[in-house]
Amino acid sequence: MCLAIPAKVVAIDEQGENATVVLGEVRKEVSLALVDDVSVDDFVLIHVGYALNKVSEEEAEKTLRLFAQAGVAP
Amino acid sequence: MNVEGEILIELYRSRRRVEKVTIRSSRPLQLTTLFEGKSVNELLRVVPMLYSVCATAQASAAAQACRRATGLDGDVRAELAEKMLVDVETAREHLWRLLIDWSNYVEEPVDRPLVSSLSTLLPAAKSACFDEGGPFTLRPALSLDGEGFESVIERISKTAAEAVFSMPADEWHAFDKVETLDRWLDQTSTASAMLLRRIRDRRTGGLADAGSNPLPSIDHQALGKRLGDVDAEQFIAAPDWMGAQLETTSLTRMVSHPLLQDLSRRYGFGLMTRMVARLLELAAIPGRLSRRLEGLRDDPVDSVSLGAERDEGEGLGEVEAARGRLFHRAVVEKGKIAKYQILAPTEWNFHPRGMVAKGLLSLPAVDISLLKEYADLFINTVDPCVGYRLEVV
Numbered sequence: 485m486c487l488a489i490p491a492k493v494v495a496i497d498e499q500g501e502n503a504t505v506v507l508g509e510v511r512k513e514v515s516l517a518l519v520d521d522v523s524v525d526d527f528v529l530i531h532v533g534y535a536l537n538k539v540s541e542e543e544a545e546k547t548l549r550l551f552a553q554a555g556v557a558p
Numbered sequence: 559m560n561v562e563g564e565i566l567i568e569l570y571r572s573r574r575r576v577e578k579v580t581i582r583s584s585r586p587l588q589l590t591t592l593f594e595g596k597s598v599n600e601l602l603r604v605v606p607m608l609y610s611v612c613a614t615a616q617a618s619a620a621a622q623a624c625r626r627a628t629g630l631d632g633d634v635r636a637e638l639a640e641k642m643l644v645d646v647e648t649a650r651e652h653l654w655r656l657l658i659d660w661s662n663y664v665e666e667p668v669d670r671p672l673v674s675s676l677s678t679l680l681p682a683a684k685s686a687c688f689d690e691g692g693p694f695t696l697r698p699a700l701s702l703d704g705e706g707f708e709s710v711i712e713r714i715s716k717t718a719a720e721a722v723f724s725m726p727a728d729e730w731h732a733f734d735k736v737e738t739l740d741r742w743l744d745q746t747s748t749a750s751a752m753l754l755r756r757i758r759d760r761r762t763g764g765l766a767d768a769g770s771n772p773l774p775s776i777d778h779q780a781l782g783k784r785l786g787d788v789d790a791e792q793f794i795a796a797p798d799w800m801g802a803q804l805e806t807t808s809l810t811r812m813v814s815h816p817l818l819q820d821l822s823r824r825y826g827f828g829l830m831t832r833m834v835a836r837l838l839e840l841a842a843i844p845g846r847l848s849r850r851l852e853g854l855r856d857d858p859v860d861s862v863s864l865g866a867e868r869d870e871g872e873g874l875g876e877v878e879a880a881r882g883r884l885f886h887r888a889v890v891e892k893g894k895i896a897k898y899q900i901l902a903p904t905e906w907n908f909h910p911r912g913m914v915a916k917g918l919l920s921l922p923a924v925d926i927s928l929l930k931e932y933a934d935l936f937i938n939t940v941d942p943c944v945g946y947r948l949e950v951v
Contacts, residue, residue, distance in 0.1 A: 486611040486904075486943055487586065489561050501670070517658055520674040529610050531562065532945045536610060537677060547607050554592040556561045 488529035488536050489551070490544035493522060505530060561586065565908050565946040569933065571923045579915045581908055587794055593898040598624045601888070601895050602695060609900075611943060614647040614680060615879030617694035619886040619900075625696060626873025627890040630864045635854060636698045639687040642707070642850050644877055645843050646683045649714045650676050651880035652808075652840040655942040656722055661749040663935070664756065672721060683710045697864060700854075707851055715844040722750045723841065731841035734816035736824055739834065754833060763830030766936040768916035770827045771802060772810035773883055773906060778874045785887045785899050794901055796909050803912040806882030806903045807940055809835040812842075829932075832939045869893040881941050882907060907940055914940055926950050 491505035491512070503516050505528065514535045516522055527544035528535035539547070563585035570578040589608065593601045605620040606613035618640050625631040653676055661668045684692060686706030689699045715727055723730040724746045733739055743755040757763050776799065784793060798804070809827065812818055812835045821831045868890075875886040882903025889897035908914050917936055923929045933948055 486945065487562050487589070487608060488610040517668060517670055517673050518654060519677060531611050532943060543607065550592060550604060550608060551561055554586070554589050556586050556589065 486531055488531040490527050490539055490547050491530050492544075493524055493526045493528060493535075496522065496524060503528070503535060505535070562945050565904075565944060566949070567914075567918065567933075567937070567946055568949045568951050569918060569921075569923070569929065570951045571926070571929070574922065574924045576919050576921055576923045576929070579918045581910045581912075581915055583795065583905075583908065585904070587900070587902075587905070588791065590898045590900055593895045596895050597893065598628060598696060598888075598890060598895065601898065606694070612647060612651065612879050612881070612884075615644050615877045615884055616886075616900075618644050619875035619877040619879075619884050620888070621694040621696070621698070622875030622877070623873045623886040623888040624875075624890070626875070627868075627871040627888045628696060628873070629866075629868040629871060630696050631873070632864050633698070633700075635857065636688075636693070636700045638850060638854060639700055639702070640693050640698070642847055643680065643683055643687065643693060644879065645847055645850075646679055646710060646714070648878075648880040649718075649840060649843045650679050651943075652836055653714075653717055653722070655938075656750050656836075656840070659938055659942055660753045664749050664752040666749040666752065669721065672717065676717070679710055679713060683707060686710060696867065702854055704851060704855055707847075711844050711847045711851070714847070718840055718844070722748055722837065724748055724751070727841040727843075728845050731838060731845070734820065736817075736820045739817060739821070750837060754830065757830055757833070762932065763825040764828040765932050766832075766917035766921060766939075767826035767828035768913050768920060770809055770813060771804050771913070772813060773799065773804040773806040776876075778876070781885065781901075782872060782874050782887060785901070790899065794899060795905060797901060797905055798909070803909045804906055805913040806906050807832070807835070808839045810882075811835075811878060812838045829936060829939060832936075836939070879903065881943070904941060904944055908944070 489507060491507040493503045494506050495504040501516060502513055503522060505512050505514055514530050514533055516535055519528065519535050519537055522528060522535065522538060527539050527541055529537055529539055566582045568580045569576050602620055602624060606617040609616040654673060657673050658668050686703040687700060689701040691699050718727045719725060743751055743758060809832050815838050817838065818831055818835055821834055825831050870891055872889045877884045884903060885901040887899045888895060918933055921929055921932050929950060930948060937946060
């Protein structure tokens with residue numbers, strides 16, 4: 485089964501269709517088709533090019549810590 | 559390292575055919591070792607955070623496994639309500655992929671407000687079934703709001719009827735002949751109908767036919783024993799059962815439906831039959847949810863006394879997730895997780911010698927771009943959210 489990774493939204497295009505997220509040192513473009521009401525500085529869970537849902541910063545940090553414990557940090 | 563991992567699929571082409579297919583996975587299947595030493599409650603909190611793509615199915619399998627391991631698996635009504643939540647997740651997943659991926663294939667605009675509105679289905683369904691402690695805990699507290707859940711069913715039904723079937727889902731589910739499907743394809747202008755019509759008219763509906771070898775019902779004791787073997791890691795990465803590579807998808811769940819039986823006579827278990835299986839599964843969900851809701855209403859006892867929690871034991875959870883059957887195994891010692899394993903449908907379906915490999919091997923390879931197009935569509939039909947990279951060598 486598939487993992488989704490928390491990432492911070494740093495930019496959203498004019499149409500509100502795609503966002504730039506930061507994942508560790510990497511920037512990625514993701515689609516916002518599956519989520520409503522996302523703003524810059526929100527955290528979203530991303531999977532194969534889509535933001536799946538919003539999460540709080542606290543949840544995002546906890547999840548990233550878990551990945552880091554498992555040695556698979558982004 | 560890429561956290562999500564991916565499946566690398568290489569198609570070796572020789573003249574006009576695919577000569578060899580290799581499938582290699584870098585999916586982080588051993589992430590579950592992270593749970594060892596955690597309390598059961600902590601595990602149940604963390605699983606849906608990590609595996610958030612099908613979080614409801616994952617949380618359900620985890621809760622079942624942990625309840626069985628700790629002797630708290632007696633609340634049949636709560637487990638039925640949790641199955642309803644998994645059904646809602648499956649409906650949402652199917653709708654998302656039909657409304658996005660299938661629209662993209664036929665270059666139709668995606669209805670973005672409709673797609674994003676589906677993200678509210680599961681929160682609404684959860685709050686209509688459970689109190690604020692939520693589902694998927696060791697002792698979930700059912701608190702049924704029947705009308706609230708009916709409105710969730712109604713939303714699924716209405717979306718499927720308007721955006722996919724152009725008719726009520728239960729009427730579409732009653733189709734039992736290829737001719738009926740053909741008439742629907744000719745008369746309907748949704749993206750789903752357009753894509754299937756294109757596949758029929760281009761005579762590509764029989765492509766990627768690798769037959770179907772469904773994963774049967776598996777005895778939990780036997781599977782628990784297999785997962786306890788020293789080579790369990792290899793088994794989880796490339797599972798077989800009694801030496802056979804098996805499939806677990808919408809097709810294997812719906813294969814006895816009369817329409818699929820009839821379609822298989824024209825198309826085998828190629829693209830058309832597989833794609834229609836997903837539509838049939840979506841069409842079946844509102845009716846199944848209504849029957850399950852009636853079952854809960856007919857027996858309005860909201861609490862079950864489960865007794866004391868054991869601090870040692872082993873349990874297996876089994877859930878039909880959107881992409882196929884999912885198993886979790888928990889071994890609890892002294893109240894902590896001593897061993898935790900997840901056996902996911904992706905690993906059955908993308909086994910190096912499994913159904914996807916065989917289907918890809920059967921594709922025509924005269925034209926590389928067409929080969930890639932067919933391969934992508936076939937993989938999407940089996941599992942629309944798996945991260946993969948396809949290379950033609």
